Amino acid sequence: MPDIETLFLFGSNPTEAHPIVSLWLKKALRKGAKLIVGDPRKTWMAERADVWLNLKPGSNIAMMNGLVNVILENGWENKEFIAKRTEGFDALKAKVKEYDLGRVEKLTGVSKESIIEAARLYSHAGKAMIVYGLGVTEHQTGTENAMAIANLALVCGHLGRPSTGIMALRGQNNVQGASDLGPLPATLPGYQSVKDPKAREKFEKAWGVPISDKIGLKSVEMLDECKAGKFKGLFILGEDPAQTDPDLNHVNKALESVEFLVVQDIFHTETTKHADVILPGASFAEKDGTFTNGERRVQRVRKAIEPLAGKAEWQVISELATRMGYNQRYNHPSEIMDEIASLVTQYGGISYERLEKQSLQWPCPTKDHPGTTTMYTDLFARANGLALFMTLDHKGSGEVPDKEYPYLLITGRVREHYNNGSMTRRVPGIMELVPEELVEISPEDAKKLDIKSGDMVKVSSKRGTVKAKAKVTNRSQKGNVFMTFHFDKALTNIVTSEHRDPITGTPEYKSCAVNISK
Amino acid sequence: MSDRKLKVIINGIETLCDRDDTILKVAKKIGVKIPHLCNDKRLEPYGGCRLCIVKVKGVPRPLSACTTPVAENMEVTTDTDEIIRIRKTLVELLLSNHPNDCMRCERTGDCKLQNLSYEYGVDGSRFEGERWNLPIREDNPFITYEPNKCILCGRCVRICNEVVMAGTIDLVGRGFNSMPDTAFRKPRTLDNCEFCGQCVSTCPTGALTDRKARGKGRIYDLKKVKTTCSYCGTGCNFFLNVRNGRVVKVTSDTSAPVNQGNLCVKGRYGYDFIDHPDRIKTPLIKKNGKFVEATWDEALGLIADKFSSLMKKHGNESVGAFSSSRCTNEENFLLSKFVRTVFRSNNVDNCARV
Numbered sequence: 001m002p003d004i005e006t007l008f009l010f011g012s013n014p015t016e017a018h019p020i021v022s023l024w025l026k027k028a029l030r031k032g033a034k035l036i037v038g039d040p041r042k043t044w045m046a047e048r049a050d051v052w053l054n055l056k057p058g059s060n061i062a063m064m065n066g067l068v069n070v071i072l073e074n075g076w077e078n079k080e081f082i083a084k085r086t087e088g089f090d091a092l093k094a095k096v097k098e099y100d101l102g103r104v105e106k107l108t109g110v111s112k113e114s115i116i117e118a119a120r121l122y123s124h125a126g127k128a129m130i131v132y133g134l135g136v137t138e139h140q141t142g143t144e145n146a147m148a149i150a151n152l153a154l155v156c157g158h159l160g161r162p163s164t165g166i167m168a169l170r171g172q173n174n175v176q177g178a179s180d181l182g183p184l185p186a187t188l189p190g191y192q193s194v195k196d197p198k199a200r201e202k203f204e205k206a207w208g209v210p211i212s213d214k215i216g217l218k219s220v221e222m223l224d225e226c227k228a229g230k231f232k233g234l235f236i237l238g239e240d241p242a243q244t245d246p247d248l249n250h251v252n253k254a255l256e257s258v259e260f261l262v263v264q265d266i267f268h269t270e271t272t273k274h275a276d277v278i279l280p281g282a283s284f285a286e287k288d289g290t291f292t293n294g295e296r297r298v299q300r301v302r303k304a305i306e307p308l309a310g311k312a313e314w315q316v317i318s319e320l321a322t323r324m325g326y327n328q329r330y331n332h333p334s335e336i337m338d339e340i341a342s343l344v345t346q347y348g349g350i351s352y353e354r355l356e357k358q359s360l361q362w363p364c365p366t367k368d369h370p371g372t373t374t375m376y377t378d379l380f381a382r383a384n385g386l387a388l389f390m391t392l393d394h395k396g397s398g399e400v401p402d403k404e405y406p407y408l409l410i411t412g413r414v415r416e417h418y419n420n421g422s423m424t425r426r427v428p429g430i431m432e433l434v435p436e437e438l439v440e441i442s443p444e445d446a447k448k449l450d451i452k453s454g455d456m457v458k459v460s461s462k463r464g465t466v467k468a469k470a471k472v473t474n475r476s477q478k479g480n481v482f483m484t485f486h487f488d489k490a491l492t493n494i495v496t497s498e499h500r501d502p503i504t505g506t507p508e509y510k511s512c513a514v515n516i517s518k
Numbered sequence: 519m520s521d522r523k524l525k526v527i528i529n530g531i532e533t534l535c536d537r538d539d540t541i542l543k544v545a546k547k548i549g550v551k552i553p554h555l556c557n558d559k560r561l562e563p564y565g566g567c568r569l570c571i572v573k574v575k576g577v578p579r580p581l582s583a584c585t586t587p588v589a590e591n592m593e594v595t596t597d598t599d600e601i602i603r604i605r606k607t608l609v610e611l612l613l614s615n616h617p618n619d620c621m622r623c624e625r626t627g628d629c630k631l632q633n634l635s636y637e638y639g640v641d642g643s644r645f646e647g648e649r650w651n652l653p654i655r656e657d658n659p660f661i662t663y664e665p666n667k668c669i670l671c672g673r674c675v676r677i678c679n680e681v682v683m684a685g686t687i688d689l690v691g692r693g694f695n696s697m698p699d700t701a702f703r704k705p706r707t708l709d710n711c712e713f714c715g716q717c718v719s720t721c722p723t724g725a726l727t728d729r730k731a732r733g734k735g736r737i738y739d740l741k742k743v744k745t746t747c748s749y750c751g752t753g754c755n756f757f758l759n760v761r762n763g764r765v766v767k768v769t770s771d772t773s774a775p776v777n778q779g780n781l782c783v784k785g786r787y788g789y790d791f792i793d794h795p796d797r798i799k800t801p802l803i804k805k806n807g808k809f810v811e812a813t814w815d816e817a818l819g820l821i822a823d824k825f826s827s828l829m830k831k832h833g834n835e836s837v838g839a840f841s842s843s844r845c846t847n848e849e850n851f852l853l854s855k856f857v858r859t860v861f862r863s864n865n866v867d868n869c870a871r872v
């Protein structure tokens with residue numbers, strides 16, 4: 001990481017959301033790396049950037065197409081890489097031609113000079129890396145945004161060598177593991193499709209029951225069905241959709257409608273309010289287990305104290321299964337990992353015994369496999385080994401500011417708090433530092449609306465209103481406001497929109513239209 | 519630059535090492551102990567305390583092992599009589615203006631200065647020096663500063679500036695009164711500090727300590743359990759420090775592959791929720807709109823009956839489960855298995871893909 005020549009940080013605020021990742025990036029900067037930041041907010045990194053692309057939320061694709069176009073027009077692309085390693089270049093070239101500087105400046109709000117300078121810095125570097133975050137994925141075009149970034153990296157051939165590539169940063173601690181291990185409607189553990197008869201057969205043999213080949217419902221769809229009265233029972237393990245999902249009024253109606261709701265959590269949350277039965281959860285200090293981090297590194301979680309309520313989740317789920325007629329007993333989570341290893345190829349060589357000595361990065365298929373530190377990006381995962389350029393068009397956000405709701409709300413995180421805040425709000429020192437929600441508003445807008453830091457303001461959208469104190473700061477640009485979703489006393493997600501990325505189901509947390517008033 | 523390994527000999531032990539290794543690093547690798555105070559592998563070599571001096575054959579004066587790179591066929595001796603004499607004097611000088619406070623000091627047992635004083639059998643009596651008499655500073659929620667115990671190794675200042683790039687603290691004042699502090703000696707607040715506690719984690723003495731853990735137990739009272747952070751997805755490791763069934767502190771694991779001992783404010787100081795009185799400690803069943811405490815047996819019995827009857831009445835597609843990116847791999851796997859084997863459907867999803 002430290003010998004990166006140009007670092008392109010896009011839609012990610014690592015000093016707040018990924019502080020330790022930000023230390024690696026800072027090291028690269030100290031060693032002289034150039035920095036490009038694409039972010040509508042003037043973040044810590046943006047303040048120090050060589051080029052700050054202060055783009056409007058929802059204009060990511062236009063931004064990337066514009067950069068690629070500048071690179072191609074100037075002949076700054078990596079011709080050899082394009083010829084040898086990619087397909088579909090001509091179509092890409094024709095597409096990005098539609099994104100000339102004038103048009104991109106209009107769509108993104110970024111000056112022509114900055115676009116050219118960013119394109120120059122990225123393409124001229126010997127080793128350049130792109131790091132992107134939820135500012136890319138939490139849009140209705142999230143998947144396409146990520147593809148647009150891949151186009152840029154491919155055009156310059158900044159892939160597959162040390163200190164190059166694309167790194168995606170996500171939010172929650174075990175989002176990687178929770179995808180790997182199959183609590184997903186279309187895939188069994190290890191991304192094995194429920195449509196694949198061979199995969200089903202493997203699990204049927206191991207688990208001794210027939211596995212349904214019908215793709216299940218996504219969480220959004222289950223909630224819709226609850227509201228429609230067709231879905232009758234729901235078990236929610238350790239999540240708080242009634243605070244962290246977008247468009248909370250809809251979520252609340254769904255959770256009220258479902259006939260029987262079980263929630264397991266360590267604290268009362270907005271979601272437990274709707275429960276028929278609440279089961280106590282065990283905190284990470286009370287159980288053995290593993291988490292898989294963003295670089296696919298499987299690491300141990302170790303029990304330091306006894307579960308406060310006497311049982312950890314793995315015991316509870318097993319007992320419930322047994323009571324409902326599926327006999328299931330484990331003496332220790334290590335036995336669950338052994339079962340995972342027998343069914344999920346990527347985890348095939350992982351065991352608690354090995355993890356005791358060191359963490360392992362999957363794919364780690366066998367007991368003597370050392371794990372895999374760098375993986376060729378999925379871009380090359382096609383049969384012919386060539387990466388395919390995608391032609392993409394600017395679509396914008398699901399909701400854009402209008403007369404009635406003239407401001408744009410971006411939601412995100414602050415370093416001191418985590419998600420619904422149920423843990424960090426109970427840490428006294430943290431509450432001393434960051435006790436409440438603050439609406440970050442630009443000095444220009446504050447002046448126009450006669451708002452001072454500390455004033456209570458109402459933030460409303462088509463879906464509802466939330467009240468919180470204002471903080472006037474130049475971190476927000478004119479027209480944009482920022483809020484977190486960490487506080488139960490100011491439920492920001494009442495306001496956020498129902499739009500989602502149709503491919504991944506990720507909500508458009510980064511952009512909705514609001515009005516601000518005192 | 520060639521990748522060829524260099525041969526060096528330390529205390530008669532021959533070893534191969536990389537070209538840009540320092541003597542200190544190589545010695546550590548082969549298990550030769552060299553005392554040091556101002557060095558932290560997270561920081562650039564500094565060469566301030568001189569405790570790590572060693573004799574290199576052919577060089578008249580002792581060299582500091584933390585800053586001297588190895589060279590081909592270098593012969594190093596770490597403990598000559600002369601070097602031991604110099605180290606003794608250095609420790610005596612440090613102790614000469616150090617408060618005699620080991621008996622109630624938070625760091626006793628884990629303090630580099632205390633250990634050196636013991637190892638070299640010296641105290642501060644040879645050079646009776648002028649001592650600071652400054653008050654303990656507890657002007658922020660997490661970090662206690664006892665300037666009297668500072669030995670000016672500069673580690674806190676360097677980690678804050680080099681690694682965190684927060685610029686919170688620097689050496690302020692001149693001469694005898696120079697010490698690490700914030701600009702204008704203002705309290706640490708969010709305006710000037712990230713509260714990552716990196717400065718505390720690197721301090722070799724009792725000058726910087728974790729405020730919340732003071733008086734809760736010294737190193738030998740605490741059970742250390744290595745684990746992985748449950749906040750963001752970076753995967754930092756640290757030690758939970760446990761006493762009498764309570765987590766009282768988090769300390770750095772400098773061997774952690776991802777974070778090398780660095781942490782953010784949540785990882786280092788965000789542990790109090792674990793035994794917060796608001797924790798749900800028994801199952802709760804809603805009766806007439808109110809939650810009533812129940813036993814595990816009652817609650818699990820009710821859940822099993824209710825789900826079974828819903829499935830019988832409305833079909834097994836009428837129920838489902840949400841899993842969580844905050845739960846362990848094993849729990850996610852089990853819930854995934856539960857829905858497939860008990861509900862016999864694929865109605866399982868992790869709630870937020872963020």
Ligand code: SF4
Pocket residue numbers: 616617618619620621623624625626627629630631632667723724725
């Ligand atoms: S810092 Fe070390 S030597 Fe000084 S009082 Fe504390 S334990 Fe004793």
Ligand code: SF4
Pocket residue numbers: 677678682684685686687706710711712713714715716717718
């Ligand atoms: S807590 Fe972190 S930011 Fe604050 S002074 Fe210490 S090292 Fe610097």
Ligand code: SF4
Pocket residue numbers: 667668669670671672673674675698717720721722723725726
């Ligand atoms: S406070 Fe600690 S780390 Fe900082 S200079 Fe003093 S002794 Fe060294």
Ligand code: FES
Pocket residue numbers: 553554555556557564565566567568569570571582583584585
């Ligand atoms: S550790 Fe080498 S001079 Fe301090």
